Amino acid sequence: MSIKFKQSQQQSNPNQYLAPEGTHFARCYSMIHVGERPYEYQGEKKTKNSLWVWFELPTEMRVFKEELGEQPMSINIEYNHVPYETAKIIKHINSWRGKALSPQEIDDFDVSTLLGQPCMITIVHNTSAATGKTYANINTISGIPKGLEAPKQINNTYLFDYNDNFNLAKMEGNIPQFLQDIMKDTPDWAEKINETKGNNNQDTSFPEDLNTGDDLPF
Numbered sequence: 001m002s003i004k005f006k007q008s009q010q011q012s013n014p015n016q017y018l019a020p021e022g023t024h025f026a027r028c029y030s031m032i033h034v035g036e037r038p039y040e041y042q043g044e045k046k047t048k049n050s051l052w053v054w055f056e057l058p059t060e061m062r063v064f065k066e067e068l069g070e071q072p073m074s075i076n077i078e079y080n081h082v083p084y085e086t087a088k089i090i091k092h093i094n095s096w097r098g099k100a101l102s103p104q105e106i107d108d109f110d111v112s113t114l115l116g117q118p119c120m121i122t123i124v125h126n127t128s129a130a131t132g133k134t135y136a137n138i139n140t141i142s143g144i145p146k147g148l149e150a151p152k153q154i155n156n157t158y159l160f161d162y163n164d165n166f167n168l169a170k171m172e173g174n175i176p177q178f179l180q181d182i183m184k185d186t187p188d189w190a191e192k193i194n195e196t197k198g199n200n201n202q203d204t205s206f207p208e209d210l211n212t213g214d215d216l217p218f
Contacts, residue, residue: 017064017073018135018136019057019060019075019123020073020123021124022122023121023122024057024059024120024123025059026119026120027056027116027117027119027150028053028054028115028117028119029054029074029115029116029155029156029157030053030076030115030157030158030159031051031052031053031054031111031112031114031159031161032053032158032159032160032179032183033050033051033160034051034052034179034183034188035162036048036049036186036188037050037182037185048080049081049082050078050079050080050081050182051078051079051111052078052079053079053114054076055076055077055121056072056073056074056154056155057073057075058152060072060073061073071154071155072154074155075123075136077137079092081111083106083107085106090106092138092140092141093109093114095141095142095143096114096141096143098142098143112159112165115157118144119142119150120143121140121141121142122138122139122141123136123137123138124137124139158174160174162189166192
């Protein structure tokens with residue numbers, strides 16, 4: 001005879017909310033310009049113009065909170081926002097639009113026009129040798145094949161930058177706290193805060209007319 005602790009019917013699975021591997025319909029719904037932040041690569045200290053982009057996966061629905069019901073899984077990627085043909089962000093934009101940006105187009109391209117746009121993304125899982133933790137990473141981004149139609153956007157569109165979309169009131173609930181902490185240590189943040197202190201009439205409202213249609217703006 002033994003008396004054992006009752007096992008939970010639903011065992012904890014650290015990967016249960018990890019975006020699944022494979023190719024998925026996706027839609028860009030959130031974009032946050034963090035600013036110039038330090039990082040270390042192979043023991044060398046560097047800086048990057050950090051831009052975080054989120055994609056929803058409308059065919060991968062999960063219940064994260066009972067009160068909200070099913071919601072799409074999402075995945076994010078951090079880019080170094082630099083105008084180089086070899087940069088990952090430029091490679092992804094080129095494969096998304098199906099043709100390469102010219103040097104002049106790269107200089108003029110507004111990355112925020114990607115918000116609301118559908119695409120196909122391929123996700124791979126990578127396991128850290130140091131921690132053993134598995135991560136879902138975006139490997140490739142491409143356009144929607146002809147003849148297919150992407151599901152409509154589910155999440156609200158969100159954009160944060162240091163130009164026209166700097167709104168402190170809307171950060172809560174839209175930007176993870178760890179990312180807010182990184183942003184507040186950037187020179188971009190310090191410069192903007194000093195600017196807004198000196199200009200009480202500055203408009204920091206959030207634009208409501210962001211493109212959420214399926215016609216690619218490029």
